[in-house]
Amino acid sequence: MIVRFWGYGLAAFMAACLVAASSARAQEPLRIEITDAVIEPLPIAVPDFVAETSGAGQIAADISRVVAEDLKGTGLFREIDKGAYISQVSSFGAPVQFADWKAINAQALVLGAVTVEGEQITVKFRLYDVFAGQEMGAGLQLAGTRAGWRRMAHKVADQVYTRLTGEGPYFDSRVVYVAETGPKDDRKKRLGIMDYDGANNQYLTDSSSIVLAPRFSPTGDRVLYTSYESGFPKIYVLDVASVGRRVLQSRDGTMSFAPRFAPDGQRVVFSLESGGNTDIYMMDVNSGGEQRLTDAPSIETAPSFSPDGSQIVFESDRSGGQQLYIMSASGGEARRISTGTGRYGTPVWSPRGDLIAFTKQSKGRFHIGVMRTDGSGEKLLTASFLEEGPTWAPNGRVIMFTRETQGEGGASSLYSVDISGRNLQRVKTEGGASDPSWSPLQK
Amino acid sequence: MNTGQRISLIGHVGLIGWLLFGGSWNSDPLPFEVADVSVVSEAEYQAAVAAARAPQAVSDVEAPQPPAEEETVQPQAAPETQPEVQDAPEVASPEADPTPVVDTSEPEVAQVEDVPPELVQPQEEVAVLVPGASPRPQLRPSERVAPEPVAQPEQTDVQPAEEATPEVVPDRAAEVVQPETEAAAPEEATTEINPEAADDVTLAPAQSMRPRGRPQRQAETATAPASDTSSAVNDALAEAMSGSADTAEETPAPSGPTGPPLTSGEREGLKLAISRCYNVGALSSEALGVNIYVSVEMTRDGKPVINSIKLLRSENGSEAAAKQAYEAARRAIIICGNDGFQLPAEKYDQWKTVEIKFNPESMR
Numbered sequence: 001m002i003v004r005f006w007g008y009g010l011a012a013f014m015a016a017c018l019v020a021a022s023s024a025r026a027q028e029p030l031r032i033e034i035t036d037a038v039i040e041p042l043p044i045a046v047p048d049f050v051a052e053t054s055g056a057g058q059i060a061a062d063i064s065r066v067v068a069e070d071l072k073g074t075g076l077f078r079e080i081d082k083g084a085y086i087s088q089v090s091s092f093g094a095p096v097q098f099a100d101w102k103a104i105n106a107q108a109l110v111l112g113a114v115t116v117e118g119e120q121i122t123v124k125f126r127l128y129d130v131f132a133g134q135e136m137g138a139g140l141q142l143a144g145t146r147a148g149w150r151r152m153a154h155k156v157a158d159q160v161y162t163r164l165t166g167e168g169p170y171f172d173s174r175v176v177y178v179a180e181t182g183p184k185d186d187r188k189k190r191l192g193i194m195d196y197d198g199a200n201n202q203y204l205t206d207s208s209s210i211v212l213a214p215r216f217s218p219t220g221d222r223v224l225y226t227s228y229e230s231g232f233p234k235i236y237v238l239d240v241a242s243v244g245r246r247v248l249q250s251r252d253g254t255m256s257f258a259p260r261f262a263p264d265g266q267r268v269v270f271s272l273e274s275g276g277n278t279d280i281y282m283m284d285v286n287s288g289g290e291q292r293l294t295d296a297p298s299i300e301t302a303p304s305f306s307p308d309g310s311q312i313v314f315e316s317d318r319s320g321g322q323q324l325y326i327m328s329a330s331g332g333e334a335r336r337i338s339t340g341t342g343r344y345g346t347p348v349w350s351p352r353g354d355l356i357a358f359t360k361q362s363k364g365r366f367h368i369g370v371m372r373t374d375g376s377g378e379k380l381l382t383a384s385f386l387e388e389g390p391t392w393a394p395n396g397r398v399i400m401f402t403r404e405t406q407g408e409g410g411a412s413s414l415y416s417v418d419i420s421g422r423n424l425q426r427v428k429t430e431g432g433a434s435d436p437s438w439s440p441l442q443k
Numbered sequence: 444m445n446t447g448q449r450i451s452l453i454g455h456v457g458l459i460g461w462l463l464f465g466g467s468w469n470s471d472p473l474p475f476e477v478a479d480v481s482v483v484s485e486a487e488y489q490a491a492v493a494a495a496r497a498p499q500a501v502s503d504v505e506a507p508q509p510p511a512e513e514e515t516v517q518p519q520a521a522p523e524t525q526p527e528v529q530d531a532p533e534v535a536s537p538e539a540d541p542t543p544v545v546d547t548s549e550p551e552v553a554q555v556e557d558v559p560p561e562l563v564q565p566q567e568e569v570a571v572l573v574p575g576a577s578p579r580p581q582l583r584p585s586e587r588v589a590p591e592p593v594a595q596p597e598q599t600d601v602q603p604a605e606e607a608t609p610e611v612v613p614d615r616a617a618e619v620v621q622p623e624t625e626a627a628a629p630e631e632a633t634t635e636i637n638p639e640a641a642d643d644v645t646l647a648p649a650q651s652m653r654p655r656g657r658p659q660r661q662a663e664t665a666t667a668p669a670s671d672t673s674s675a676v677n678d679a680l681a682e683a684m685s686g687s688a689d690t691a692e693e694t695p696a697p698s699g700p701t702g703p704p705l706t707s708g709e710r711e712g713l714k715l716a717i718s719r720c721y722n723v724g725a726l727s728s729e730a731l732g733v734n735i736y737v738s739v740e741m742t743r744d745g746k747p748v749i750n751s752i753k754l755l756r757s758e759n760g761s762e763a764a765a766k767q768a769y770e771a772a773r774r775a776i777i778i779c780g781n782d783g784f785q786l787p788a789e790k791y792d793q794w795k796t797v798e799i800k801f802n803p804e805s806m807r
Contacts, residue, residue, distance in 0.1 A: 029738065029796035029797055029798040030705065030710075030793055030794045030796065030797045030798070031797075031798045031799075031800070032710055032713060032714050032717075032797065032798075032799055032800070033714075033799070033800040033802055034714055034717055034718045034721055034772075034775075034799060034800065034801050034802065034803070035718075035802050035803065035804055035805055036714075036718040036721075036803070036805055036806075037718055037721040037722065037723040037803040037805075037806050038718070038719060038720075038721065038722050038723070038724070039722070039723060039724040039806060040722050040724050041724060041725075042722060042724065042725040076724055076725040077725065105778075107774060107778075129770070129774075131773075131774050131777045131778060132749075132770075132773065132774075132777075164725055165725050165726065165727050165730075165767065166726065166727035166729065166730050166763055166764060166766075166767035167727040167728075397727070397728070419728065420728070
């Protein structure tokens, strides 16, 4: 009997072990690791937005075209040719035939509709993940005037871009720059302002005097710039809406230049040359009170605030060559962050605070690059005969800068590049352009 | 209880008993040294202490010279003592030979058990129900018993035979399956016995044959033992496996072949197939730095079950960034798996569930 009991127990134990082992083995997944990937534009479909009222057909087509152009311009998306569409969208509320869009490999689908009532237009859209067969985020509706249809299109594109990439928006923004005309030895310069894509270009000043280095305020309603109107370079502040301007207080016999707003918009940091020495100063915009931040026999210039306003990055030749330094916003001892060979200048702090864009001159060529705020991770994004003056898009993902071609007939133009170094594109401008400053996102 | 089980039971009980009691009984007492002690009076002790203190005070100056000579001499003496110490372990080593002793005892047990036909039949039953451990005792006796037992049944060891026959009701089953057993067991036994070297035989079948026999015998016994309820072992196993019998049948048997694990080439093929659709071009810089773990169930034709794709966890990024990376990974699985990944169908159980770590380190 005891032996029989042992037999039961032994057999039961073995069976339990067998079952446990087999079930554990069956539940074990196959584990793999994917370390490679591809970088290709994501194919998207942007059918013409549906005109829900008579007379809205043209503006609906225009809006969908701008949306598609915005997305394509990032280099991250590829628009599928409309001739390849299987489904035709005739109603905004109709169910989406995902199989039809899958068949043409559309990975995202933007559907929209436009309603026009007098001067008022309404734009609504939905974004779909085709292969998931579901909507990405909720639908959105925008209302505005007929004159502002491009901004509405940019806002739609911003939403699509943000939902697909996870980056912040930047299409609904503007750029102020120096418009250049005429031959190189008699070049006329004036301030221009345009949408980020070159549309809606306007001029803020005439060509009677040389203007340099325009810089947007944090709210985008004012522009600082340097003008030789008085014979000496002086800093002006211009109201974008009224185009009214005034000179900031400065001492006679001095030259002030390279201004940039503090994040609070109430202070301006700039360079002032006096007695052959150039240092960095801070000025209160309203009271005109000045504070000297550096005091060195070398040239300190091109200051730029960190997004939180606590630090300033600038360029200096105090070590013999032109290098980048960071100091407290109240001045004091600075630490050098650039360590590579060559000369570094025109640093600009990223709106995200993680990177600093700069111009580098090395071995006879100019580069636009980025580095971390401690100077590590330097990455050169471009290279050419001459390029300088980087400015950040509001989302900190794209950089715009000036590139000048070589020779007597050389001209300046604006380019943009992704911080990954991809998607280098020329920005459309009416003529020559230099020294861009990207505005914050419009409200 | 049949003979095979008895052998197994005796062997296990003996092993457990030896483990429990044999070690303690055989443990050697710790070695100790005995020294002669003599009683010393207080006066003699004080004199000895005074004598001991004196050399300590004097030895300060003269010490430096002799140490150099002494140090050279001492190492010479040390190796001399080492071989002596080595002799001692040699004496101790034979004490730690309990394992060969156990091995020698096993053949003795095998000789006691005689009946060959009884051993052949239990192999089928026990191998089916207890594939993990029971086959071992079955194979050993068959090798030894096979040649001799032909005559031994005639000698009739009466008592063990009577006990075995009632328990081995499987004889009924054997009658049904007789054509298989008659053809297989005796012939194998004779072929194994002919070569006198039994080492080859013990090495091969002890482990390799068991896993092969499991699925087939399970399928056979799934019908047979259900009807033949007389076996005590079968009853016990049926009770033990009753809770998971259905699932056990669902996963291994009907789910198809359980082959060896995927080869490195097959794994690389799957990785390449997914990575060529893993488009990170539209990812934010933060999402590009995130590692995510995604789980997906696969159908037999190598297609991913879309609803089963889920994000298990992520590393090095915010939740929003992980979500962006997951969307890209999800698209890669769906798009490149649309026509089915090229995976071996016979190894379906190996890739039925796939856990993928997306780590685009080369793209950062």
